[in-house]
Amino acid sequence: MSVEAITKAFRQTVCEQVRIESEGANRFRVFTPFMFNDGDHLAIVLKKEGKGWLLSDEGHTLMHLTYELDERDLREGGRQKIISNALSAFTVEERDGELVIGIEDSRYGDALYSFIQALMKISDVSYLSRERVRTTFFEDVKTFIEENIPGDKIRTSWSDPEHDPDGKYPVDFVIEGTKGPVFIYAMTNDDRVKEAMINLLMFEKWGLKFHSIGIFENQEEINRKNLARFSDVCEKLFSSFPSNRDRLLKYIRETAGMAAA
Amino acid sequence: MAVQLTDTEIGALIHETKILPEDFRVRIRPRTKRGHKEFEYEVDGQDGHAFLLKFRQNELNTLDFSVILLYIPKGSNQHFRLRRYNGKSHEHTNKIEGDTFFGFHIHTATERYQQQGLDEDAYAVQTDRYADFISATDCLLKDCGFAISNKNRSLALWGMN
Numbered sequence A: 001m002s003v004e005a006i007t008k009a010f011r012q013t014v015c016e017q018v019r020i021e022s023e024g025a026n027r028f029r030v031f032t033p034f035m036f037n038d039g040d041h042l043a044i045v046l047k048k049e050g051k052g053w054l055l056s057d058e059g060h061t062l063m064h065l066t067y068e069l070d071e072r073d074l075r076e077g078g079r080q081k082i083i084s085n086a087l088s089a090f091t092v093e094e095r096d097g098e099l100v101i102g103i104e105d106s107r108y109g110d111a112l113y114s115f116i117q118a119l120m121k122i123s124d125v126s127y128l129s130r131e132r133v134r135t136t137f138f139e140d141v142k143t144f145i146e147e148n149i150p151g152d153k154i155r156t157s158w159s160d161p162e163h164d165p166d167g168k169y170p171v172d173f174v175i176e177g178t179k180g181p182v183f184i185y186a187m188t189n190d191d192r193v194k195e196a197m198i199n200l201l202m203f204e205k206w207g208l209k210f211h212s213i214g215i216f217e218n219q220e221e222i223n224r225k226n227l228a229r230f231s232d233v234c235e236k237l238f239s240s241f242p243s244n245r246d247r248l249l250k251y252i253r254e255t256a257g258m259a260a261a
Numbered sequence B: 001m002a003v004q005l006t007d008t009e010i011g012a013l014i015h016e017t018k019i020l021p022e023d024f025r026v027r028i029r030p031r032t033k034r035g036h037k038e039f040e041y042e043v044d045g046q047d048g049h050a051f052l053l054k055f056r057q058n059e060l061n062t063l064d065f066s067v068i069l070l071y072i073p074k075g076s077n078q079h080f081r082l083r084r085y086n087g088k089s090h091e092h093t094n095k096i097e098g099d100t101f102f103g104f105h106i107h108t109a110t111e112r113y114q115q116q117g118l119d120e121d122a123y124a125v126q127t128d129r130y131a132d133f134i135s136a137t138d139c140l141l142k143d144c145g146f147a148i149s150n151k152n153r154s155l156a157l158w159g160m161n
Helices: A003-016 A060-065 A071-075 A077-089 A108-128 A137-148 A190-206 A224-233 A242-256 B007-015 B111-115 B133-143
Strands: A019-022 A027-031 A044-049 A052-056 A093-095 A098-102 A154-158 A171-175 A182-187 A211-216 A236-238 B031-033 B036-044 B050-058 B065-072 B080-086 B091-093 B100-102 B105-108 B123-126
Touching (some): A044 A108, A060 B036, A098 A108, A137 A154, A137 A171, A137 A182, A190 A211, A190 A224, B007 B080, B080 B133
Parallel strands (some): A182 A211, A211 A236
Antiparallel strands (some): A027 A044, A044 A052, A052 A098, B031 B036, B036 B050, B080 B105
């Protein structure tokens, strides 16, 4: 096959895979071979807005990501950064969920390629999927406490029988010590942090005397506002468990007034 | 490790009886989220399995929606998509079979797509059984073992218009 024939065949194949179809006045659907992991192709519309033309995904890309991820996850941390970087790198604008790129000087092709690159980059955030299998964090903390604190000093899922007979405000672990009880919460996510915060505030309201410890599976994954509020009501925080085992045990023993085993 | 299911297990989960309260639709409170409305509803199957219904409706394009049935395996926070009833806003390609189409389509979890390392519900078939969000929801409820009262349906009730 000659170079010319290869070139022609190449162009023909590539061109055939990008096509547009009219969807009413000043509006066309753009079909491309680019797709998400599930085989759904990118949604792209070419439409006139004011005096100019633009390409839009009409909000499909971010909505598609929410089939797997929480929308909130797209606004925080690494995923938010990937999305904002992709938007700025390819001069794509977000308008309340709709991604658009303007077409300058009739350069439709350039705009389309930039738009596709941005959408593909954004769709990559699904690879940063949340940890799928439940962790053994809580069980690990429980085992650690049981191995290092005398069994008769530990209460698991304790609630105050006087103020809370229905057990609405439980504590993950209570260590009974000579200096008073130590309340320990093992937290994997924002919901658990909020729950622990409410419980601690309720204990304060009831006038309970206690020390409190919060252990995070991964503090970096906790919303900053939630973390700030929680730190106001909890005495001591440990940002993670595995690397703080010794410090955690030392702190529990000191706070509870226990001698080392 | 991601949960993998056989076609037999997938079929059993899809057809497991799931009872929704009579006022199920009234309970729905869709929220606007960055260009689309969404809501989710957890339901238990009669064989003890946990399921989640996800609803998505694009606010710019009424033909762009998705009604999804997911299975939540015990002891895991993984959501496994069993069925997904999509609108008509994009083409779909079945990567194994190689066919591409543009239209309303229903994604179904399959063993063979999982074995190829693809998304569990990456296989889809085109359909003319529905043409909007509500009729797609009806199809999912009918196809997937749901028992529910069908009274008092309207777009406004769903909060989708």
